[in-house]
Amino acid sequence: MSNNTANMKVVEGSYAVAHAVMCCRPDVISAYPITPQTHIVENLSQMVANGELDSEFLTVDSEFSALSVLVGVCAAGGRGYSSTTSQGLALMYEVLYNVSGLRMPLVMNVANRAMGAPLNIWNDQQDSIGARDVGWIQIYAENVQEAVDATLQAYKIAEDREIRTPVMVCMDGFVLTHVYEPVELLDKEKAREFLPDFKPEHILDPARPMTFGAFADPSTYTEFRYQQFEAQLKALSKIEEVARQFEESFGRYYGGLLDGYFLDDAEIVIVTLGSVVGTVKDAIDAMRSEGKKVGLLKIRSYRPFPVQALRKALKDAAVIAVMEKDVAIGGEAGLVTDLKAAFYSSSSRTPIIGFAAGLGGRDITIKDIRKIVEKAEAARKGDLSEFEFLALRKEIL
Amino acid sequence: MVIKAGSLVDPCSTRITKTGAWRTFVPVFDHEKCIKCSLCEIYCPEGCIHQEEGLYIPDLDYCKGCSVCANECPRMAITMVLEEK
Numbered sequence: 001m002s003n004n005t006a007n008m009k010v011v012e013g014s015y016a017v018a019h020a021v022m023c024c025r026p027d028v029i030s031a032y033p034i035t036p037q038t039h040i041v042e043n044l045s046q047m048v049a050n051g052e053l054d055s056e057f058l059t060v061d062s063e064f065s066a067l068s069v070l071v072g073v074c075a076a077g078g079r080g081y082s083s084t085t086s087q088g089l090a091l092m093y094e095v096l097y098n099v100s101g102l103r104m105p106l107v108m109n110v111a112n113r114a115m116g117a118p119l120n121i122w123n124d125q126q127d128s129i130g131a132r133d134v135g136w137i138q139i140y141a142e143n144v145q146e147a148v149d150a151t152l153q154a155y156k157i158a159e160d161r162e163i164r165t166p167v168m169v170c171m172d173g174f175v176l177t178h179v180y181e182p183v184e185l186l187d188k189e190k191a192r193e194f195l196p197d198f199k200p201e202h203i204l205d206p207a208r209p210m211t212f213g214a215f216a217d218p219s220t221y222t223e224f225r226y227q228q229f230e231a232q233l234k235a236l237s238k239i240e241e242v243a244r245q246f247e248e249s250f251g252r253y254y255g256g257l258l259d260g261y262f263l264d265d266a267e268i269v270i271v272t273l274g275s276v277v278g279t280v281k282d283a284i285d286a287m288r289s290e291g292k293k294v295g296l297l298k299i300r301s302y303r304p305f306p307v308q309a310l311r312k313a314l315k316d317a318a319v320i321a322v323m324e325k326d327v328a329i330g331g332e333a334g335l336v337t338d339l340k341a342a343f344y345s346s347s348s349r350t351p352i353i354g355f356a357a358g359l360g361g362r363d364i365t366i367k368d369i370r371k372i373v374e375k376a377e378a379a380r381k382g383d384l385s386e387f388e389f390l391a392l393r394k395e396i397l
Numbered sequence: 398m399v400i401k402a403g404s405l406v407d408p409c410s411t412r413i414t415k416t417g418a419w420r421t422f423v424p425v426f427d428h429e430k431c432i433k434c435s436l437c438e439i440y441c442p443e444g445c446i447h448q449e450e451g452l453y454i455p456d457l458d459y460c461k462g463c464s465v466c467a468n469e470c471p472r473m474a475i476t477m478v479l480e481e482k
Contacts, residue, residue: 103403164402202405214406217416227402 008182013144013171014039016183017083017109020151022053023191024107027078027198030058030069034088035121036173037111041083055081063088067095067106074104075212077203079155082106085173086113086127093131099166100135100228102213105158105198106166108136109151112274112325113173114360122361123173124325125274129302129334135228137167137235138303140273142254144183147171149252150300152186153242155195163235165228170302172275172325174361186250194249232304239301257306259298260313262288266295268376269317271339272324273299276357276364280323283369294373299335307342314343319376320352323364323390327356332387351379357390364390411459416443420462422477428452430474437466437475 011019018040021029029048031041047053060066063084070080084092089110099106110128114120128138139154141147147169154167171177202210216224240256247253261281263269270280277298287294297313299306314320322336331337336354343352355372358364368391375385398413437453438446445456446466455466467475 101404202401202403209408211406211408211410212403214404214410216400216404217414217418219418220400223400224402224404227400231402 005182007184009185010180010182011185012039013147013176013179013181014111015043016144016148016185017151017171017177018043018047019185020148021081021109022047023186023188024081024152024155024195025053025079025192025197026055026081028056028058028070028073029081030060030066030073031082031084032060032063032066032088034063034085036113036123036177037083037085037088037109039177040109040111044081063091064095067092067099067108070106071095071098071102071104074099074102074106074200075204077198077200079159079198080104080106081108083109083111085111086115086121089127089131090115093134096131096134096136098213101224103164103228103231104166105155105164105200107151107154107158108166108168109147110168110170111173111177112170118360120360121173123175123275124359124361125170125172126326126359128168128170129324129326131168132303132334135165135232136303137165137232137239137301139167139169139239139301140299141169141171141176142275142277142298144171144176144179144181145252146254147176148183148186149246149250152191152195153239153246155198156242156245157235157238159198159200160238161201163231163238165231165235170274175275184252190249194246236301236304236306236309239304255298255300257301257309258313259300261296261298263295263297263313265293266316267293267318268373268380269295269297269314269320270369270372271297271299271314271320271322271335273302273335274325276323276325279364279366280369283366283373286366287370287373292373302335305338305342310339310342311346311348314350315348317350319380320350321372321376321379322352322354323357323369323372324355325358327359327389336387351384353379353385354387355390356388359389362391415458417456417458417460420457420460420480422462422464423457423480424455424460424462424464424466425476425478426453426455427474427476430472432472434471436469436471440465440469
């Protein structure tokens with residue numbers, strides 16, 4: 001990643017993302033405020049009021065309405081934007097399927113937050129990981145710069161005629177939305193060159209009537225789902241291609257589908273996603289100086305799940321340790337389950353161990369990451385603990 | 398028929414999409430008993446019963462087998478028969 005520090009500004013993550021959205025020129029922004037997403041839409045509202053952004057900003061009564069409005073916007077040929085988190089994303093659930101099923105290329109920033117109950121406004125990724133099967137592409141950002149850049153890339157991926165699939169750009173609530181850090185804001189003109197105006201193939205047009213979202217009986221429903229499935233598989237190469245095009249235009253690249261850190265000779269590989277990647281890198285730096293061959297694999301695209309790329313990147317690992325901020329109650333957790341599934345049909349029999357960590361905003365410390373590495377070392381010797389809650393406070397149970 | 402992604406459909410799609418496949422019972426008309434009162438035609442919720450050469454005939458491409466016609470017929474001229482498929 002080569003940042004031109006001269007163009008960097010210290011801004012809040014939410015402002016940086018709102019600025020990126022402005023550069024994407026949505027026709028309509030429709031959102032309902034919810035912590036920790038609020039600053040993103042507040043900033044956008046301000047930009048519209050100031051005349052910096054020529055968009056219609058709709059204040060609606062709920063997240064359900066926020067996304068439903070955008071279904072109409074897309075059908076009418078407009079570029080739509082929304083942002084939400086946690087309970088708000090849950091309230092959108094029905095519409096999430098409608099958007100993806102109607103193949104509407106919307107982009108939404110999800111400011112990842114824990115799900116209630118118990119009520120909790122802090123960061124984890126239960127909200128979007130829980131929505132992994134709704135047909136949206138999901139890209140996870142490590143830092144504010146990545147969230148900014150992924151937002152612009154997301155429209156280019158979503159609106160590609162071969163893809164036509166909505167994208168969630170997931171950024172950890174508070175950790176990224178409320179942090180002030182140096183960011184290179186997007187250049188409006190360069191963004192326009194990178195992302196041309198939205199010109200959909202089909203729109204609602206009285207001169208050429210058409211039904212959007214027709215009824216599909218058992219004789220065709222499967223095929224519509226298959227088309228979505230195929231489009232997400234095509235998105236695997238599109239995400240990589242767009243990341244490379246972005247690099248050509250803006251000079252920044254941090255992996256298309258995934259990225260590695262000290263991966264080449266790593267014996268123990270920690271697989272994770274989102275802002276905790278930075279902490280893991282620091283922990284790896286410390287452990288490398290002690291001679292431990294630990295590496296990191298960062299998932300950038302969780303949907304589509306990059307099975308082939310993961311198999312290739314992890315082929316030399318002796319133990320794979322997955323750390324994630326979600327839990328599939330009654331199962332294990334999203335990423336570790338998907339990763340195990342990805343390896344089952346391969347020749348690799350590398351132990352895969354999983355950890356639910358950082359739930360409801362609990363800090364994940366370097367000490368926690370060392371603990372994971374200890375568990376991975378034990379797994380290597382045959383003491384395999386398949387899945388557990390990291391840093392569980394047994395004393396309060 | 399080729400489907401368009403996003404379940405986008407051109408107008409008048411039911412001309413090609415036959416919807417009668419849900420049917421379990423099929424109405425069988427006894428034209429001897431029929432007095433041509435047209436109640437079956439009027440009550441059919443699918444609008445798929447019409448006169449052809451003077452006789453009331455259901456369009457089985459769209460008939461759902463709901464039995465409304467048989468129920469309304471004052472002369473009991475319509476019988477619902479289990480359809481073998």
